[in-house]
Structure formats: C-alpha cells, structure tokens
Amino acid sequence: MTPAARIQASIEVLDRIIEAARHQGPPADRLIAQWFKDHRFAGSKDKRAIREHVYDAIRACGPVPQSGRAAMLGLAEDNAELKALFDGSNYGPAAIQPDETVADDGIAPDWLEDRLIASGVSQEEAESLLTRAPLDTRINRLKVDGALGDLPEAGGPIEGLDALRFPMGTRVEDWDAYALGLIEVQDAGSQTACLAVGAAPGDTVVDLCAGGGGKTLALAAAMQNSGTLIAADTDKRRLSQLAPRAERAGAAIAETILLDPGKEGEALSAWKGKADHVLIDAPCSGTGTWRRNPEARWRLTPDSLDRLTQLQARLLRLGASLVKPGGHLTYVTCSLLDEEGKAQIAQFLDSETGWNAATPELPFGRPHGHGIRLVPHHDGTDGFFIARIGKAC
Numbered sequence: 411m412t413p414a415a416r417i418q419a420s421i422e423v424l425d426r427i428i429e430a431a432r433h434q435g436p437p438a439d440r441l442i443a444q445w446f447k448d449h450r451f452a453g454s455k456d457k458r459a460i461r462e463h464v465y466d467a468i469r470a471c472g473p474v475p476q477s478g479r480a481a482m483l484g485l486a487e488d489n490a491e492l493k494a495l496f497d498g499s500n501y502g503p504a505a506i507q508p509d510e511t512v513a514d515d516g517i518a519p520d521w522l523e524d525r526l527i528a529s530g531v532s533q534e535e536a537e538s539l540l541t542r543a544p545l546d547t548r549i550n551r552l553k554v555d556g557a558l559g560d561l562p563e564a565g566g567p568i569e570g571l572d573a574l575r576f577p578m579g580t581r582v583e584d585w586d587a588y589a590l591g592l593i594e595v596q597d598a599g600s601q602t603a604c605l606a607v608g609a610a611p612g613d614t615v616v617d618l619c620a621g622g623g624g625k626t627l628a629l630a631a632a633m634q635n636s637g638t639l640i641a642a643d644t645d646k647r648r649l650s651q652l653a654p655r656a657e658r659a660g661a662a663i664a665e666t667i668l669l670d671p672g673k674e675g676e677a678l679s680a681w682k683g684k685a686d687h688v689l690i691d692a693p694c695s696g697t698g699t700w701r702r703n704p705e706a707r708w709r710l711t712p713d714s715l716d717r718l719t720q721l722q723a724r725l726l727r728l729g730a731s732l733v734k735p736g737g738h739l740t741y742v743t744c745s746l747l748d749e750e751g752k753a754q755i756a757q758f759l760d761s762e763t764g765w766n767a768a769t770p771e772l773p774f775g776r777p778h779g780h781g782i783r784l785v786p787h788h789d790g791t792d793g794f795f796i797a798r799i800g801k802a803c
C-alpha cells in the first residue's frame with residue numbers, strides 16, 4: 411500500500427470506531443483486526459502503519475470526531491508530512507477542501523474534562539493519560555524461586571515490586587516463560603493494588619469483582635496457595651478465563667463464584683462477616699486506562715457514569731458486609747474521577763460506624779482523600795485510586 415492509501419484505510423477504520431463508540435459497539439482493537447481480516451492485501455508494514463495512524467488520531471481528538479476523515483485531518487493539522495498525503499492519488503484520501511470539518515483536539519469530551527479538573531487532575535496529569543503504556547509483568551512467585559532465568563528480552567526491574575517492565579508491544583505471550591506461568595502481564599498499578607490488600611498465607615480472601623482473575627492470581631501468590639480465595643463476578647465469560655490462567659500460574663486455591671446481578675449477596679452469604687480481606691476492583695469508567703483504550707473516553711456519558719457510581723456504592727456495602735471484625739476491605743478503581751474513588755470512600759466512612767482508613771505505604775501513588783492516587787505522569791503506571799479500610803474488632 412502507498413503511504414496515502416494507508417491514510418485512507420485509517421480513515422475507514424476510524425469511521426467504524428467512531429460509529430461503534432456512539433452506539434456501544436465493539437472496541438477499537440477488534441474493529442482494526444476485523445478490517446485487516448477483510449483486507450488481506452494489507453501487509454505487516456501496512457498494518458503497523460495503519461494501527462499507528464488510527465491510535466494517533468484517536469489520541470489527538472478530545473471529543474468524538476465527526477468522521478474518520480475529520481479525525482485524520484485533526485491529526486494532520488500539525489504534521490505537514492501527513493497533510494501532504496491528502497493528495498487525491500489512487501486509493502489515497504481526496505485533496506483537502508477549504509472549510510473542511512477538522513475534529514477538535516483536547517483530552518476528552520468537554521463534560522469529562524470538567525470532571526477531571528474537578529477531581530484535581532492537572533493538565534500534565536491529564537495529558538499523561540493519553541501517552542503510550544509500557545508492558546509490565548509480575549514475576550509469579552508460585553513458580554519462580556529466586557532469580558528468573560534468561561528471557562528473550564531483559565526487561566527493567568520495577569522498584570518496589572517483584573516485576574519487570576518491557577517496551578510497549580513486547581510479545582511476551584510468545585515466550586516460554588509466559589506459557590509456563592513464570593510471568594504474568596499486569597500493570598504496575600494493578601500490582602500495587604494487590605499489594606494494598608495485604609493478603610497472607612492462611613487468610614480468607616474474597617475478590618468480589620474478579621473478572622478474568624488478573625488480581626486473583628496475584629492474591630494467590632501472596633497467599634502462597636494457602637487459605638481460601640474466592641473469585642466472584644457477574645460476567646460468566648470473564649470469570650471463565652480464570653481457570654486456564656490459574657492452571658498456568660499454579661494458583662490452586664482460586665475458587666470461582668458466578669454472581670447474579672442484584673442478588674450478589676445471596677451467593678456470597680457463606681462468607682458474611684468471615685473474610686480477612688475483601689478486594690473490590692470495582693467496575694468503573696476506566697479513565698486511568700486511556701493509555702491502552704483511548705477511545706473509551708468517547709463511550710462514557712454522564713448517565714453511564716452515574717450508573718457506575720451507584721453500582722460502586724452498592725458493591726462497597728456488599729463487600730463490607732463480608733469483612734470479619736479486624737479484617738480489611740480494599741477498594742480500587744482504575745479511574746481518576748473522585749466520584750468513583752475518593753468520594754465513594756469518604757461517603758462510606760461518613761455513613762458507617764466501626765470502620766477506619768488503613769491504606770498502607772505502597773511503592774507508588776500519592777495520598778488522595780482516605781486512599782492514594784496513581785497517575786501515569788507521576789508513577790509511570792495506569793491511573794488508579796486505591797483505598798484500604800479496616801473494620802474494628
């Protein structure tokens with residue numbers, strides 16, 4: 411494909427992504443993969459270039475762009491080389507017309523930018539949400555005693571964690587060490603959240619929103635496969651990913667429970683007041699993960715955010731009911747919006763007696779309300795709010 415044809419292809423892909431963002435359709439990654447499947451003539455260099463153009467354009471547009479072409483024109487505004495490719499050549503994009511619509515730049519749709527500002531997120535911090543994330547891995551201590559053997563790439567140790575960082579796009583999934591469960595892909599922020607829980611061998615731990623089990627596996631390792639570890643979620647598809655992952659990681663104690671939305675407490679009644687630790691990795695807006703899913707900011711609406719904050723408050727109360735006297739609850743969101751983090755914990759502590767803030771010293775993050783906040787700009791991790799609260803004895 412010519413460079414101009416790659417731009418036109420990127421415009422077509424962006425059209426699909428914009429349409430999907432407006433109607434809660436498939437995520438960008440899946441749409442890009444589908445486009446490549448439908449256009450087999452695209453070679454590996456073409457694919458790499460198209461993927462890069464598409465993600466650069468998504469990052470460049472704050473609000474949802476009017477069209478793929480408007481998004482690409484927005485990206486080309488400060489890039490003369492890119493602009494020159496709008497040359498009307500065969501398979502390339504038509505020449506730029508005077509008064510053509512150009513998408514707005516910015517961090518996010520206006521209402522969402524306002525919410526970030528209201529949550530005390532600085533311009534620098536907000537911009538860091540749209541940078542590119544490295545690939546972090548956790549060394550699985552259920553399988554690795556001492557030093558990890560040689561890997562195809564060296565990776566840099568992440569201070570404060572038992573972890574290695576690789577450049578973005580490193581294909582660790584192709585490595586033997588990954589297939590053998592010696593390393594797990596997990597952002598350093600997620601690893602920090604697992605550390606906050608403070609799970610130890612012999613404990614009873616409930617991972618209330620376990621999803622595919624990324625944090626469950628880290629908890630099993632912290633517990634050295636000793637104790638009770640419940641992984642619960644309402645999403646059958648995600649929860650079903652845990653068994654093969656646990657097998658690979660040697661996480662023998664993870665037990666899954668599929669929850670019925672609205673009736674979660676019934677399935678968990680056996681653990682009421684019994685858990686040493688409850689982790690709530692709550693469903694959230696994901697504003698802290700825009701480095702990986704930049705188009706997620708086009709999908710969020712004030713209504714969907716309201717629904718999420720209501721669900722978070724409900725899950726917080728449900729999780730708290732499982733904690734035994736003297737036990738702890740760790741509440742986590744990969745979001746920098748205070749209504750999903752700092753304010754949730756403040757409201758809980760204001761309205762419930764017998765609980766106190768107990769967030770431990772962690773390798774990343776700065777104090778934020780009763781917890782800590784991690785931001786790519788400061789911590790090099792995804793954005794997170796993490797708070798641990800303790801129940802009186």
Ligand SMILES: C[S@@+](CC[C@H](N)C(=O)[O-])C[C@H]1O[C@@H](n2cnc3c(N)ncnc32)[C@H](O)[C@@H]1O
Pocket residue numbers: 618619620621622623624625626642643644645648669671672674691692693694725
């Ligand atoms: C941030 S994700 C969890 C990611 C997971 N802990 C990990 O480390 O991979 C939030 C999860 O909450 C789950 N969820 C949504 N509503 C829920 C509910 N009512 N009860 C329990 N889990 C719920 C979602 O299905 C999703 O898997």
